[in-house]
Amino acid sequence: MNERTVAPTLVVIFGITGDLSRRKLLPALWQLFRAGALPEQFRIIGFARRTLDAQAVRALVRDALGGGVESADDVALAHFLDLFSYQQGRFDELAQYRALGERLTETERAFGAPANRLFYLAVAPAHYEALFEALEKSGLARAEGARATRILVEKPFGRDARTAQALDDKLAALFGEEQIYRIDHYLAKETVQNILNFRFSNFIFESLWSKEGIEKVHIELLETIGIEGRGEFYGDTGALRDVGQNHVLQLLAMVAMQNPGQFDAAHIRAARAAALRTLRPIEDLARQAVRGQYEGFVDEPGVAKGSQAETYFKLRAFLDDDAWEGVPFILESGKRLAERTTRITIYFKNAARALCSIDEGNGCQNTLTFEVQPEEGITVGFWAKKPGFSQELERRALHFSYARGAERRAPEAYERVLYDAIRGDQTLFASTEEVHASWRFITPILDAWHALPLEPYAPGSRGPESRNSL
Ligand code: BG6
Numbered sequence: 001m002n003e004r005t006v007a008p009t010l011v012v013i014f015g016i017t018g019d020l021s022r023r024k025l026l027p028a029l030w031q032l033f034r035a036g037a038l039p040e041q042f043r044i045i046g047f048a049r050r051t052l053d054a055q056a057v058r059a060l061v062r063d064a065l066g067g068g069v070e071s072a073d074d075v076a077l078a079h080f081l082d083l084f085s086y087q088q089g090r091f092d093e094l095a096q097y098r099a100l101g102e103r104l105t106e107t108e109r110a111f112g113a114p115a116n117r118l119f120y121l122a123v124a125p126a127h128y129e130a131l132f133e134a135l136e137k138s139g140l141a142r143a144e145g146a147r148a149t150r151i152l153v154e155k156p157f158g159r160d161a162r163t164a165q166a167l168d169d170k171l172a173a174l175f176g177e178e179q180i181y182r183i184d185h186y187l188a189k190e191t192v193q194n195i196l197n198f199r200f201s202n203f204i205f206e207s208l209w210s211k212e213g214i215e216k217v218h219i220e221l222l223e224t225i226g227i228e229g230r231g232e233f234y235g236d237t238g239a240l241r242d243v244g245q246n247h248v249l250q251l252l253a254m255v256a257m258q259n260p261g262q263f264d265a266a267h268i269r270a271a272r273a274a275a276l277r278t279l280r281p282i283e284d285l286a287r288q289a290v291r292g293q294y295e296g297f298v299d300e301p302g303v304a305k306g307s308q309a310e311t312y313f314k315l316r317a318f319l320d321d322d323a324w325e326g327v328p329f330i331l332e333s334g335k336r337l338a339e340r341t342t343r344i345t346i347y348f349k350n351a352a353r354a355l356c357s358i359d360e361g362n363g364c365q366n367t368l369t370f371e372v373q374p375e376e377g378i379t380v381g382f383w384a385k386k387p388g389f390s391q392e393l394e395r396r397a398l399h400f401s402y403a404r405g406a407e408r409r410a411p412e413a414y415e416r417v418l419y420d421a422i423r424g425d426q427t428l429f430a431s432t433e434e435v436h437a438s439w440r441f442i443t444p445i446l447d448a449w450h451a452l453p454l455e456p457y458a459p460g461s462r463g464p465e466s467r468n469s470l
Pocket of ligand 1: 223242342
């Protein structure tokens, strides 16, 4: 599709004054605008509780772009800011939704054509219900004629299997699955998308891609940052809900899924969901899980004294799937750790141990690593002869870096999210099946979680002591 011929589109950002909007959405929209990737007829309407006039909302947008604007961009910036308008309102205040509706209709009139409507919920989940209800009662979300309406919902989708189901039932009463865009921004990261392209276009690896060739898979989402002022939310949520149920399991799905057959949203989402459905419930938590909390967490602002929320987890999971029988998937994530890295390492089986002179662990084990961040790349670990007269081996790496030699910058995850939602492509959004399958795996762990010791670890360390047992 030619980028400029996308249907006229109106984006409503609920919570435009909030953190997510300012840190991610507004800069992403600006980048898309600069790249000419927004539709010709396009407007953004902010909706929030604060009273702001048009000028103040533009100042807020300008402020959110921070250093992302060069002085040479002045003209473009003025055009960009002109795309914004604002509707003040509480999320449960029907009258203000009517006013919003009038704005939308007026803009369509100015376009001379019906416009697709995207409703972006950049608000705390506590407001979801009121918002859904108001959208329904006001009739704003109704798709009519040529006009498509879509809703973009941020995680968390519920707190467990039951609440996720209840949330989804509410959504489903209002919108069809093809209108619901459940955001998991990890799916929209460049290297995560590349896992599929890499796997299914390079048969040297895909032919080994099962228990036949793979010994284990390690998925790490390690952060150096703490909870960044989100004490109240995090103290009640913990790492497993915050990133385990969604980002980490989506990475697992990308590795474990079967070939989708076709490269479209329906096939890819179905293949990811099928992989997640094979997750075997953890049978022995004491042997298959570690949970930890960094020292000083309970003193963070907003965290309840004595909070038992984990800031670190490590799980050893298995899939009930012939292809993956016996292959452990080690899932690990934590805050305030020694390094910031998200990567997936595939450890291959070593078929020819006899010829390998390496004595350590698994001999000459080959690895393949997808580096998601901070550097985006792919590394193959292999063994080569040390230069010299002996036959000694040493570990070497073939490394591909996205940044090096790149002709184009890779879009940020939220640029991708908005770009795809504007075009109606759901590939990189979680389906209801995926969300439910991951909660089915996570909920029993959460139910038994408190029986497992909560191990302290020092901020800046690699995590709790017993992490090495998995
Ligand atoms: C969010 C979590 O979904 O993902 C945060 O709520 C976490 O706690 C963040 O820090 C990590 O995302 P990224 O893109 O910074 O790796």
